[in-house]
Each structure stands twice: as structure tokens, then as C-alpha cells.
């Protein structure tokens with residue numbers, strides 16, 4: 599592996615090890631971004647994947663990067679080279695995609711951002727590993743086979759560490775976190791729409807605090 603790739607993989611690992619849970623958030627109104635990120639950080643969740651699924655997403659990444667010192671905002675739902683470049687310009691510290699394409703990997707190689715690509719089969723995981731990506735988002739985790747699937751991959755593919763995302767909740771997160779090939783989990787349960795719309799940041803801090811304690 600090139601030293602460039604090794605450095606980015608190490609940077610990615612450091613972000614994924616900030617805590618047991620990466621918050622996956624979708625922001626409808628940019629005004630929600632900073633208070634939401636502050637609430638998550640206060641609860642001990644620093645890695646925040648802001649999905650590029652709304653018009654507000656890039657401005658939200660920019661606001662969090664500039665205003666919430668301890669937050670580590672990343673861009674999620676990165677589907678193209680264009681998304682990758684826009685996320686980097688907005689100040690994202692990492693990028694995540696649900697799967698990957700050759701076009702996206704080419705764009706990733708032109709950027710400086712640590713990149714977490716998605717996989718949901720042994721072949722996809724092996725293909726990404728062959729390109730140097732030993733940390734992968736297992737997506738969509740629950741529909742794609744859940745804990746049993748990841749446990750089965752740990753034997754033949756011990757060199758891959760996964761961040762499962764998609765259907766992870768407080769009641770199943772701990773089962774994933776016990777697996778030797780799980781570096782962290784990701785999920786949207788820390789920022790339910792009703793709490794965000796109500797501006798109930800204390801409740802979000804409480805959810806984050808519980809999540810941050812999930813692994814010992």
C-alpha cells in the first residue's frame with residue numbers, strides 16, 4: 599500500500615475510533631446544524647456524518663466545521679466525484695458512501711479526505727480491500743445480513759474493519775460492537791426528526807451520552 603493510502607487509512611481509523619457510534623444526520627434547515635452538533639458533542643459523540651440528501655447539507659457541514667470545535671463533521675451519501683469535491687470544499691473531515699463506483703474511487707484519489715466506502719457482500723469487501731480500503735461501511739447492515747453476516751466475514755477476511763450502518767438501534771448496537779471486525783457503528787437514532795424539529799437538544803445530548811457509553 600502506498601504511504602499516501604496508509605496515511606489516509608490511519609486518519610480514517612482515528613475518526614472511527616473517536617467513539618463507538620458515528621451519528622448519521624440529515625439536516626433540513628441549516629439553523630439546526632450547529633445546535634445539533636453541539637448537543638451530540640456534549641453527549642460525547644464527535645464524529646458526525648451529515649448526509650448529502652438535503653439542500654442544507656453542505657452549508658451544515660461548513661457551519662459545523664467552523665463553529666463546533668470538537669465536532670468532526672463528515673459528508674455522507676457521497677455518490678459522485680462532484681459530491682466528493684463539494685464536501686471537501688465545505689470543510690468535511692471525512693466522506694462516506696453507501697457503496698462505491700470506479701468513478702468515485704478516482705475522485706477520492708484526487709482528494710485529501712479520508713474515505714469510508716460502503717460494501718455489503720464478500721466480493722465488494724474484497725474489491726475494496728484490494729484497492730487499499732481496509733475500513734468499510736457495511737450498508738445496509740440489518741437488511742444485508744446483520745451481525746451474523748459480519749461474524750461470518752471475520753474468519754476469511756480478518757483484515758477488514760467495518761462500520762455497520764442501516765437499521766442499527768440501541769437494542770442491537772452492542773451486539774455489533776462485540777464483533778472483532780467492527781470498529782464502530784453508525785446510525786440516525788441519536789437525532790430523531792421530532793426532537794430536531796422541536797429543538798430538544800438536551801434529549802439529543804442524552805441519546806448521545808447513552809450511545810457514547812455503548813462500548814465499555
Ligand code: 3PG
Pocket residue numbers: 622649674737763764765766784785786787
Ligand atoms: C443511512 O445512510 O441512512 C444510514 O445508514 C442510517 O441508517 P439508519 O437511519 O437506519 O440509522
